[in-house]
Amino acid sequence: MNFDDIKLPAGMAGNVDHVGIAVTNLDDAVKLYKGLLGLELDGVEEVPREKIRVAFLRLAKGSGIGHIELLEALDPDSNIGRFIAKKGPGLHHVAFAADDMTQALANCREAGIRLLNEEPVVGAHGKMVTFLHPKDTGGVLVEICSAEH
């Protein structure tokens, strides 16, 4: 990987769409982030493909852009279930919004950053999402997702 080869612009919107947090009990976690930390609950959704239940908490500034995503495994044999079994609950991923997903992923490939899924898949809220390999991004599970317009 050669970071010096990375070219701007990268097709990115320049903001964080959401921060994903793996939780063991979604209802307790919602109480914490809503009741104590003052976020607004936007809704709860199941993502059958990932075998998870997700709560979206909206952040104050940004009209819908900017969420905390709480992820509860519905099955131990799921990405979130395995993550919690291995590392315990906690910060899981950070998602950056792309204005131009094709360009953004082309830049990743050019920079030698591996994609966990070569083609974007449909994630929560119907957005297209791709994950970058944490070994190529300093240990952070980075998600690239289509920006809301």
Added chain:
Amino acid sequence: MNFDDIKLPAGMAGNVDHVGIAVTNLDDAVKLYKGLLGLELDGVEEVPREKIRVAFLRLAKGSGIGHIELLEALDPDSNIGRFIAKKGPGLHHVAFAADDMTQALANCREAGIRLLNEEPVVGAHGKMVTFLHPKDTGGVLVEICSAEH
């Protein structure tokens, strides 16, 4: 801890001030987040008390999340140095902004959430900051920091 006792309003601004990421090489990490992920570098600052060097990357307006904070240890015997030695580099903490820090911390105490520092200390950018005990917040190192006005 009894989440049902948590009362609103919590003195919180309702947004994320920053997401903190522990990195092994700050310059490489800046290239990644600036060059590939399209964020703007606001500056680099040393925080001698924490024995770290921090880069702030500003998120585009419209995001409810203000900054990405990249944290490089200047000494293995520092919080970030020990974190990386134990868990490797990666997502470290998430900071929620408080309009009323005193009220926010009183709510935490009332909810039975332990504070890592009972009194706020001066963090990067001169903000007052307090960390909550990750065992009381589902494994997430939550920072409460004074909101920008």
